[in-house]
Amino acid sequence: EIVLTQSPGTLSLSPGERATLSCRASQSFSSSYLAWYQQKPGQAPRLLIYGASSRATGIPDRFSGSGSGTDFTLTISRLEPEDFAVYYCHQYGSSPFTFGGGTKVEIK
Amino acid sequence: QITLKESGPTLVKPTQTLTLTCTFSGFTLSTSGVGVGWIRQPPGKALEWLALIYWDDDKRYSPSLKSRLTVTKDTSKNQVVLTMTNMDPVDTATYYCAHRYNWNYFDYWGQGTLVTVSS
Secondary structure, rough: OOOOEEEOEEEEEEOOOOOEEEEEEEEEOOHHHEEEEEEEOOOOOOOOOOOOOOOOOOOOOOEEEEEEEEEEEEEEEOOOHHHHHEEEEOOHHHHHHHEEEEEEEEEE | OOOEEOOOOEEOOOOEEEEEEEEEOOOOOOEEEEEEEEEOOOOOOEEEEEEEEHHHOEHHHHHHOOEEEEEEEEEEEEEEEEEEEOOOOHHOEEEEEEHHHHHOOOOEEEOOOEEEOOO
16 A cells, blocks of 8 residues: 655645645555645645646646655645635555545635 | 536434445436546545546545445446444545546646535
């Protein structure tokens, strides 16, 4: 099973700042199978990034993904008020499919 | 437009069996490459993948829960059913179903249903 570890657990930033979220895997896998989700309280997860770096339909270009092997990054270039939420990475290439523990991006 | 919606009991007692139904529209589970998965989230905690069923009736389960889970599909009703036996308070969570296509990510999710396990 591929374990995904996200860091930091919480990121305290101000609107307009840059956010860098990390997702590290316990073993290497194809970047084609790494996704990022955003989740707000009381809502289902929303797909942001798939294939490590491809933005899903309707996702603003301030969201970008990168990485390969065991290290992946989600970057939000300039935080908007609606971006404060919890973010999860997810590997979907091999069963069991797994999610990271999440990073909460909160307003400083 | 793809939509999914979970339904089932909001409260179950310890040791009981939970049965959840995912009713969907906008796609069919008879189309090659289509799958429906189940994911849960305890209050304040992370997402956990549970199970997945494909159009060809191939099924995958979380190893840690495999002995307690069964997933089935009713293509004619556009439904997927998840059963989880021997429920425990630690199984209290919001349960989501989600659409997957061609071995890809979960792209469409239901709104989720909160299941509380308590006597």
